[in-house]
Amino acid sequence: MxxxxxxxxxxxxPFLFVLTFIVTIHELGHFLVARAFGVKIDRFSIGFGKALLSRTDKRGVEWRLGWIPLGGYVKFSGDLDPSSVPDQKGLAELKSRVIAEHGPGAERDFFHFKPVxxxxxxxxxxxxxxxxxxxxxxxxxxxxxxEQVVAPRVGAVTAGSPAASAGFKPQDLITAVNGRPVREASEVTGIVILSAGDPLRFTVQRGEQTVQLTATPQRQVETNEIAGTVRVARIGLVLAPLRQDFSFRRLxxxxxxxxxxxxxxxxxxxxxxxxxxxxxxxxxxxxxxxxxxxxxxxxxxxxxxxxxxxxxxxxxxxxxxxxxxxxxxxxxxxxxxxxxxxxxxxxxxxxxxxxxxxxxxxxxxxxxxxxxxxxxxxxxxxxxxxxxxxxxxxxxxxxxxxxx
Structure with missing residues (x-):
């Protein structure tokens, strides 16, 4: 236990804490802009299902914390249609009901009667x-x-890999991929991961020479603590920067x-x-x-x-x-x-x-x-x-x- x-x-x-925080900000975006445009709001809820906590403010908005902490929503007054976009007939019916309940002109405070x-x-x-x-x-x-920049320096090349076939050597410094300049090792990794089966042209600084090498990323199975077991594209390089490949500056x-x-x-x-x-x-x-x-x-x-x-x-x-x-x-x-x-x-x-x-x-x-x-x-x-x-x-x- x-x-x-x-x-x-x-x-x-940590998952629920992060998710709840992000959902709250998302719904606040809807809420604050709606409030700025004078939209009448019935409820602001974080979580779904029955309310664990609930309070109604002086404007009539119910602030609710639901018992299922996997989302949230803002409910606008008169928002009965599940798609939140009623058609002309639905708008006419809603307008008649709002006027009957609140008087002429009240519909202007409802979301569906605001300008598009x-x-x-x-x-x-x-x-x-x-x-x-x-x-x-x-x-x-x-x-x-x-900001710490770690240059994409090759530390080792896996035998039999696309990188080995392309001619990569330890201590090569990758300066561009497909003509796009790269400064960080993470940029190279990101490009390779999204290029399975696509040939990539690497510009490499090798001592005083600039070399062009072409390698095609291949998928392989990897397991790590964060992502679990996934298939990702690799070319067989181990990036290991030297001391001079690190740079840092405060922003x-x-x-x-x-x-x-x-x-x-x-x-x-x-x-x-x-x-x-x-x-x-x-x-x-x-x-x-x-x-x-x-x-x-x-x-x-x-x-x-x-x-x-x-x-x-x-x-x-x-x-x-x-x-x-x-x-x-x-x-x-x-x-x-x-x-x-x-x-x-x-x-x-x-x-x-x-x-x-x-x-x-x-x-x-x-x-x-x-x-x-x-x-x-x-x-x-x-x-x-x-x-x-x-x-x-x-x-x-x-x-x-x-x-x-």
Missing amino acids: TGFLGQALIYVV WQRALIVFAGPAANFLLAAALFTVLFSVIG NPIEAAGKGVTVIGDTVSSTFRYIGRIFVGKESGDLLNGPLGIAKAAGGVTKQATAVEAAPQVVAFYLALTLVQFAALVSIGMGVVNLLPIPVLDGGHLVFYGYEAVARRPVPARVQEVGYRVGLALLAGLMLFATWNDLQKLSLFKFLGGLA
Whole structure:
């Protein structure tokens, strides 16, 4: 029992803490922009299901903490349609009911009767809040630890690997990939991981010479504490920088914010590239994570941070920085997922509002209903796929004959 409780503290508690924090910021984005536009709001809930805690403020907004801590929502007054985009008939019925209950003109305070650009901004504010949160966390992170650049120096080349066939040698310094300059080892790793089966042209500094080498990344199975068991593309290089390959500088808040924005841009770009490669069959989707995978990652970074041999206050500080970085990355992921053009997500609502802005009328109810059902099926399928990935990474299917 003690071991189980210890595992729960390491994996579940950090996951729920980070997820709740990020969801709260996401919903606050919707809430604050809606409040700025004068929208009447019934409820702000963190978590689903019955309320553990509930309080209604002087504006009539119920602030609720649900017992299922895996999401949250903002409920606008009159928001009865599951897709939150009623058609013309639904708007007429809602308007009649609002006027009958609250008097003429009261409908102007309801979300569905706001101009389409205001509704779009309210919906977009949730994902935007996630990106702003990530930017703020990265600003804090880079302000505290500064910027350390580790040059991509080759330490060893695996025999028989694509890198060996390409002619890489120890102490080679990679300066560009496919003509794109690289400064950090992490840049090279990121490019290789998303290029399985695609030849990559490396520009290498070898002593006084500049050499062009071509290697094609191949997938291999790897296991680590954070990601679990995954198949990732590698070319067979071990990057091991020399003393002169390290550089460090402290960043002021403006520089730290700029660095944070750059990291967000690179992360979003890599995410969409990875998703695109899944659709064209170039990636298996192994790196997609569901709740179990995120919880495992949260536990992994927690264990790594607390394994540092140092004074308790140093360990606590290192753990805090690690969770800040983890929360920033998860927040970016939540922002990206919510912008996908699936009707049950914010991105799907934005598609509906785009149609309304052009056609001057809401999307017909039948189209919305079909879109909602298809979107729900797509989202459920994505979650099942991600959860299957999570279970395989945790090696829970080994008894089935090596599926993991």
